[in-house]
Amino acid sequence: VDVCTCPAGFAGDGTTAGTGCADVDECADGTSDCTLSCANIEGSFTCNDRVLASHRDSATYDLLSIVYDPDPAIIDTVTVESTETITGAGAEIITGTTGAATDPTTGNVYLVTKDDVGGRHLVQLDLATNIATFIGAFAQPVASIAFDEAGVLYGITGLQAAPVNELSTISLVDATLTPILALADGVSADGETLASRRGDPLMYRWSGNNPFDFQSVDSLGVTVDLLQPTLPAQSEKTAAVFSDIFDAFLVTDRDELIHVYRLDQTGENLPFTAANTYKGLTFVPAPPAP
Secondary structure (H helix, E strand, O other), X not given: OXXXXXXXXXXXXXXXXXXXXXXXXXXXXXXXXXXXXXXXXXXXXXXXXXXEEEEOOOOEEEEEEEEEEOOOOEEEEEEEEEEEEOEEOOOOOEEEEEEEEEOOOOOOEEEEEEEOOOOEEEEEEEOOOOEEEEEEEOOOOEEEEEEOOXXXXXEEEOOOOOOOOEEEEEOOOOOOEEEEEEOOOOOOOOOEEEEEOOOOOOEEEEEEOOOEEXXXXXXXXXXXXXXXXXXXXXXXXXXXXXXXXXXXXXXXXXXXXXXXXXXXXXXXXXXXXXXXXXXXXXXEOOOOOO
């Protein structure tokens, strides 16, 4: 009797009359060996276990190595593995960044770059060459970006835009902004940072500069204020990224500190101070072994 089996990374009875073969989401069922962030792909998964931390005021980024100890669920160390220079593929001169995000459906890395005349562009970064390919110029200065789980890119404008604090979706073809809603100022009108969580339809927003708001934002732009951990030495939040492995946000601020934010209102400051202000955080795969 012929026995139908599914290939590795799929589950089912292998027959068209039965359950067939469906992709196994190793990230959701906890069978991956990832240490920080897991991205499911058809038939397998990718571990994004390094953090790309893009610099606000230079065409560079740090590749951070983070050691997470699941028992007692703390981050032991954060170290700068390397500092890389971003090169523009066109004529634009990159002077810094205001956002970074990884598309969960493709693994492609996108940055919001600044140029020497005040423009802001959406670019795709090739991690192997550090070449940034120009996608389009933004009609408004975007302050932060984040992908949802379906691969839709969201952005929010800052104080230099009109209107300020406007949440939009962003075209990956030409960087066109499709406005959703201008969000209300927080307790202080300064600083905008977005992040998302795997399996969660909401965006998360930090707005203001000590004091500041921590909010969830739905696809219609409706915000809900969230309780945040009481941590010492906090200032304007500049970038954030969520780790599905240790179920918390990593959040950087203008004082070059990294905080851990959990939705249960717990958190801590990490024993790390950056040499630059980070304006984008996103998980990326570890570089291949030489």
